[in-house]
Amino acid sequence: MADQDFPAGELMRGKRGLVMGVANSNSIAWAIARQLAVQGAELAFTYQGEALERRARPLIESIGADIFVECDVTNDTTMDNTFATLKDKWGHIDFLVHAIAFAGKDQLVGSFVENTTREGFKSALDISAYSFVDAARRASEIMNDGGAMVTLTYLGSERVVPNYNVMGVAKAALEACTRYIAADLGPRGIRVNAISAGPVRTLAAAGIGSARHIFKFNKAASALQDNTDPMGVAGAALYLLSDLGLSCTGETHHVDGGFHAIGMPREEPLGEPMN
Ligand code: NAP
Numbered sequence: 001m002a003d004q005d006f007p008a009g010e011l012m013r014g015k016r017g018l019v020m021g022v023a024n025s026n027s028i029a030w031a032i033a034r035q036l037a038v039q040g041a042e043l044a045f046t047y048q049g050e051a052l053e054r055r056a057r058p059l060i061e062s063i064g065a066d067i068f069v070e071c072d073v074t075n076d077t078t079m080d081n082t083f084a085t086l087k088d089k090w091g092h093i094d095f096l097v098h099a100i101a102f103a104g105k106d107q108l109v110g111s112f113v114e115n116t117t118r119e120g121f122k123s124a125l126d127i128s129a130y131s132f133v134d135a136a137r138r139a140s141e142i143m144n145d146g147g148a149m150v151t152l153t154y155l156g157s158e159r160v161v162p163n164y165n166v167m168g169v170a171k172a173a174l175e176a177c178t179r180y181i182a183a184d185l186g187p188r189g190i191r192v193n194a195i196s197a198g199p200v201r202t203l204a205a206a207g208i209g210s211a212r213h214i215f216k217f218n219k220a221a222s223a224l225q226d227n228t229d230p231m232g233v234a235g236a237a238l239y240l241l242s243d244l245g246l247s248c249t250g251e252t253h254h255v256d257g258g259f260h261a262i263g264m265p266r267e268e269p270l271g272e273p274m275n
Contacts, residue, residue: 005038006235011242013040016090018082020046020071020135021099021152024055026202028152029099031230032237036097037063039238044090046071046082073100073131074123083138095241096139098151101128101204103167109209112165121166128170129177136181136192146189148241151178152233153194153252155260163209175252182250191249193240198228198256221265223258 017036021029022045033043044067045060047053053070060068067089071082086093103124107116132151139149156164157171175194182192199205199214208214219227236255239245254260 004231006035006231006238009039011039011238011244012036015040015094015242016042016044017093017095017097017241018044018046018086018139019097019099020073021097022047022056022059023052023203025059026200026230027099028197028200028202028230028233029097030059031234032097032099032150033060034063035231035234035238036095036241037065039242041095042090043067044069044086044093048072073127073134079134079138083142087142090142092142092144093139094144094147096135096143096147096149097237097241098132098135098149100131101152101167101170103128103165103170103207105207107166108207109163109165116166121169124166124170125173128167129173132174133177133181136185140185140188140190143188143190148191148245149181149185149193150237150240151194153178153196155196155198155254155256157196158260161214167208178252179250186249191240191245193245193249194252195233195236195240196252196254196256196260197230197233198222198254198259200228200230200233218257218259221259221262222256223261226257228256 019029019033021027022033037043043065045065046069047056069082069085071078104120107120107124136149151174153171153174156168157175161168178192178194185192199218205211215227219225232255236253
């Protein structure tokens with residue numbers, strides 16, 4: 001149902017939040033943003049660079065959002081400006097969506113132990129894990145008690161996925177960060193969760209070597225025998241960011257067609273003999 005919205009409702013009416021990571025209409029952050037808007041949320045967005053601004057602006061305007069701030073998560077000045085803008089325009093926010101990750105293409109191919117450089121490791125962990133700690137701290141300073149935060153992760157944090165390499169390490173760190181942030185902000189009733197999405201065709205996914213094989217194998221070996229629908233990820237985010245998610249925090253919630261639950265695929269998962 002990728003192009004259809006869930007039925008309109010009031011789950012997020014009166015709530016305001018920041019969505020980080022919309023690059024284009026295929027972005028997971030966009031699927032989430034659309035469904036938050038359909039449920040009445042008021043949204044602000046960040047973008048990185050002029051090219052992305054051109055691609056993302058029409059999407060963002062299509063849902064009537066007018067706070068659209070340039071932000072590179074490795075640049076403190078742009079992070080300061082993003083949260084100062086939110087404070088200035090809204091005073092307080094109720095939720096944060098963090099859907100940002102990056103590793104150099106040379107880090108996402110072949111042997112992990114051979115190809116992971118110090119710089120590649122630092123930058124992957126900085127952009128893909130530390131950025132959530134930084135954004136969560138800044139967001140918490142203007143977040144109403146009882147707010148919620150969601151980040152996006154992938155099974156490559158728990159198991160070896162070919163070519164995912166240093167990004168798997170970054171996602172493991174991101175999931176641990178989620179638990180620590182949840183513990184720190186819990187006394188204020190702020191819930192912090194991660195969604196572990198199965199493979200979705202986005203710009204970020206295109207950067208990972210053997211993406212075609214990953215999609216084919218996930219479809220064949222998952223419990224639902226299908227690839228992950230971004231709408232499923234958006235639905236999970238809606239649950240975790242709205243009052244439906246009360247009492248749920250520090251969790252890594254898999255939305256991957258049940259792929260994570262399978263210990264061993266059925267015989268001939270790819271439709272051809274394996275030997
Ligand atoms: P996407 O559309 O390419 O979104 C990734 C976003 O991260 C882009 O907007 C990108 O902007 C942004 N970003 C990268 N470096 C940044 C920086 N220094 N400062 C600010 N923004 C930066 O891809 P996506 O697949 O939706 O990714 C969203 C999240 O979902 C990521 O955390 C990803 O790891 C996670 N996820 C994806 C899948 C999947 O299969 N697609 C599965 C599980 C989890 P630029 O384009 O300018 O770099």
